[in-house]
Amino acid sequence: MPGTLRFVLGDQLSPGLSSLRGLDKAADTVLMAEVWDEATYVRHHPKKIAFLFSAMRHFAEDLRRQGVRVDYVRLDQPGNTGSFRGELLRAVERHRPDRVAVTFPGEWRVWEDMRGWGDVCGLPVEIAEDTRFFCPPERFRAHAQGRKQLRMEFFYREMRREHGILLDPDGEPEGGQWNFDAENRKSLPRGQPVPPRFTVAPDAMTAEVLDLVRRRFGNHFGDLEPFGFAVTAADAEAAFEHFVRHALPLFGDYQDAMAMGQDTLFHSVIGQYLNCGLLDPRAVCRRVETEYRAGRVPLNAAEGYIRQVLGWREYVRGIYWLKMPDYARTNHLGAHRPLPDLYWTGETPLRCLAEVVGQTRREAYAHHIQRLMVTGNFALLLGVEPAQVEEWYLAVYADAYEWVELPNVHGMVMHADGGYLGSKPYAASGKYIDRMSDYCGRCSFDVARTSGPDACPMNYLYWNFLIENEGKLRGNPRMGMIYKTLDKMAPAKRDGFRADSARFLENLYGTGSVTKPALSSPDLFAAGTTRHQEDA
Ligand SMILES: Cc1cc2nc3c(=O)[nH]c(=O)nc-3n(C[C@H](O)[C@H](O)[C@H](O)COP(=O)(O)OP(=O)(O)OC[C@H]3O[C@@H](n4cnc5c(N)ncnc54)[C@H](O)[C@@H]3O)c2cc1C
Incomplete structure (x- = not known):
């Protein structure tokens, strides 16, 4: 009996x-496919690929246990065409359904492809809204209507009201204010115990x-093992409960802190679970x-955490679907330098970068401030071409999908959207990193020095960034103070920052190499080698 072919993608678990709504177990088939194109459109971290394939296989098993017919195509299965389109076509031939049902995808690239599926397979393809978010794209469009610039804070307040989260009985924000961020900027005191990590031992399927x-x-960047991610909803739930019990109460206090050898601190490490469903x-x-209302968690922690999920996560998704595909093409600051190799090798005397890249390689994880203020800030100060920075972030983190990665990198880090997502660039000197971490104490550069060969490069690169981008940034009301400081600076000091930066860039890139073409990630294989040869 022909039924519906329900195509479930890897981030729709x-x-x-x-x-899957209205699924008829007698007539319908669920299709799931591990496809080469998705695993390689950027060179994803091996932990990320393993996490998704294993989570997909477990999800399929779960459906089967419930009596659902699942057609699961493994990566190495003979005949696997390597693309969504190819696998859909083959499955249509196998099952002869009368229609196809799919949920709206997470990336523009897939959306463009999906719109052509109906023509290709000659069947109606029903694309249902992805209802796993607080804010549907049309709701975000209404929020953005008539606003030249958006601000997360205003969107977040609307979401709190609309969904009745952390409100008092009068419908006002719990605790009398919407945002307790000012309380959430502490560095980690020496000797502060941190929660144990939550890991799951791989089962036979993993x-x-x-x-x-x-x-x-x-041969992709990153360590596959040890592998400790949850790959089922039950284990992801356990990971979240572990966070709630051990880390949430201090999440707010140490949200921005960084510490040597401490990869996760008081963060939840659930981005990869949320983003694949x-x-x-x-x-x-x-x-x-609930934890806040039960008195087990302070308001600054509960509000700070909810702001990330209900605020930032929904806000960046809203911007992505509102502004794509043009959003990805802007380059407001005209940044053009290539991504330095150290992002792949971790080999650099800057301790903060070595630490974050090393952790990223091991864990496919870095927390927000590490992504924003260390690897992100450095790329911003250098003036790296946004697309190259974006590709790196999309490849190396287990939670990275373009809808969430792109606005964070393009808008928040690189200011490539000219301030649509955030009001000003998060550019910072080494002082910020020193205040929030213990990295600088173990660095061969001196964070207290602003110029000369021993000075922390983030210091002079920071001033160099402001000088290089003066035309674009001086008029920004939130940058007024810093440009006043620059105006008062002795010309010799200014020239010193420029000279130190020129020397640093010369050393980093080598003569003439600042215009070298982008690598699509560490070029571990010679030009001319095809993707399929590479893994043979
Ligand atoms: C340059 C850059 C790139 C990023 N790329 C991604 C990405 O590819 N995928 C991704 O999920 N997040 C991304 N983020 C946001 C954030 O860094 C991660 O969500 C977070 O580090 C995940 O770790 P966690 O689960 O321990 O988060 P926690 O600190 O415990 O926060 C809880 C949850 O809040 C949400 N969240 C927090 N901040 C953001 C944010 N700025 N945007 C969207 N969601 C947020 C995430 O779902 C996260 O799991 C990026 C941030 C920056 C600055």
């Missing part, structure tokens, strides 16, 4: 998925995936609110 990823993607953001926010 939610039982309540819109494309072990099989690890073997596949080792063989096929072992193993966790539901609404349940997560409700759970945090």
Whole structure:
């Protein structure tokens, strides 16, 4: 009996998925496919690939246990065409359905492809809204209507009111204010204990995936093992509960802190679970609110956490779907330098960068301030071409999908959107990193010096950035103070920053290499080698 072919993509692992609604176990088939194109459109971290393939296989098993017919195509299965389109076509031939159902994808690239699926397979393809978010794209469009610039804070307040989260009985913000960020900027005191990490030992299904990823993607940047991610909804839930119990109470206080050898501190490490559907953001926010109301978690922690999930996460998604595809093409500051190799090798005397890149290689994880104020800030100060920075972030983090990565990198870090997402660039000197971490104490550069060969490069690069981008940034009301300081600076000092920066850039890139073409990631294989040869 022909039924519906329900195509579930790798980041759609939610039982309540819109494309699974109304599923008829007798007639319908769920299609899932591990495809080469998705695993390689950037050179994803091996942990990220293994996490997704294993989570997909577990999800399929779960559906089967519930009596659903699942057609699951493995990466190495003979005949696998390597693309969504190809696998859909083959499945249509196998099952002869009368229609196809799918949920709206997470990336523009896939959306463009998906719009052509109906023509290709000659069947109606029903694309259902992705209902796993607080704010549908049309709701965000209404918020953005008539505003030249957006601000997360105003959007977040609307979301709090609309979804009744952390409100007092009068419908006003709990604690009398919307945002407790001012309390959330502490560095980690010496001797402060940090929560234990939550890890899950790989089961047989994950072990099989690890073997596949080792063989096929072992030459991508990043360590595959040890592998400790949850790959089922139950284990992702356990990971979140672990966070709630051990880390949430101090999440707010140490949200911005960084410390040597401490990869996760008081963060939840659930981005990868939320973004592929193993966790539901609404349940997560409700759970945090419950902890606050039970008196187990202070308001600065609960509000700070909910702001990330209900505020930032929804805000960046809203901007992505509102502004793509043009959003990705802007380059407001005209940044053009290539991404330095140290982003792939971690080999640099700057301790902060070595630490964050090293951790990224091991864990496919860095927390927000590490992404924003260390690797992000350095790329901004150098003037790296936004597309190259974006590709790096999309490849190296287990939670990276373009809808969430791009606005964070393009808008928040690189200011390439001219201030649509955030009012000013987050540019900072080494002082910020020193205040929020213990990295600088172990660095061979001196963060207290602003110029000369021993000075922290972030210091003179910071001033150089302001000088190089003066035409674009001086008029920004939030940058007025810093440009006044620059105006008062003795010309010799200014020239010193320029000279130190020129010397640093020369050393970093080598003569003439600042215009070298972008690498699509560490070029581990020679030009001319094809993708398929590379993993043979
Ligand atoms: C340059 C840059 C790139 C980023 N790329 C990604 C990405 O590819 N994928 C991704 O999910 N997040 C990204 N973020 C946001 C944030 O850094 C990660 O969500 C967070 O570090 C994930 O770790 P966690 O789960 O421990 O987060 P926590 O600190 O515990 O925060 C809880 C949750 O809040 C949400 N969140 C927090 N900040 C943001 C934000 N700025 N945008 C969207 N969601 C947020 C995430 O879902 C996160 O899991 C990026 C931030 C920056 C500055």
